[in-house]
Amino acid sequence: MAEKENTKLSDAQKAAQKKYDEKTKMISVKYTPVDMADYEKMRSFLDGSGQSANQFIKNLIHDYFDPERKTAQEAEGRAAEPEKTVARTISAPSAEEREGVEGGQEGKRRMGALPEWFD
Numbered sequence: 874m875a876e877k878e879n880t881k882l883s884d885a886q887k888a889a890q891k892k893y894d895e896k897t898k899m900i901s902v903k904y905t906p907v908d909m910a911d912y913e914k915m916r917s918f919l920d921g922s923g924q925s926a927n928q929f930i931k932n933l934i935h936d937y938f939d940p941e942r943k944t945a946q947e948a949e950g951r952a953a954e955p956e957k958t959v960a961r962t963i964s965a966p967s968a969e970e971r972e973g974v975e976g977g978q979e980g981k982r983r984m985g986a987l988p989e990w991f992d
Contacts (some may be wrong), residue, residue, distance in 0.1 A: 902930070 882890070904912040919926055936943035 915926070915929070919929060922929075924932075
């Protein structure tokens with residue numbers, strides 16, 4: 874019974890916690906059974922990287938709203954790594970293939986420019 878008495882919070886501790894909680898905001902993410910694969914990927918990444926979910930989500934938000942910050946961090950990371958040779962060119966099909974000129978291929982998907990994030 875002595876253990877229960879030690880775990881009780883004093884009125885001062887409760888008041889301090891309430892005051893702190895009023896200064897903070899919280900957002901939560903709920904994964905449904907349909908989203909469980911994404912949750913497992915994130916959990917695996919977090920376990921491997923040693924980051925907390927809170928830190929990871931805050932970094933994602935910072936990078937989304939402040940892309941210059943992300944670019945600077947990536948540049949710092951690249952400066953620390955040895956330089957790699959990366960093929961940046963993709964050979965496009967001929968104009969006839971892109972346009973679907975042969976045999977009613979008007980709806981054929983066309984190859985376009987790749988987004989910046991595709992390295």
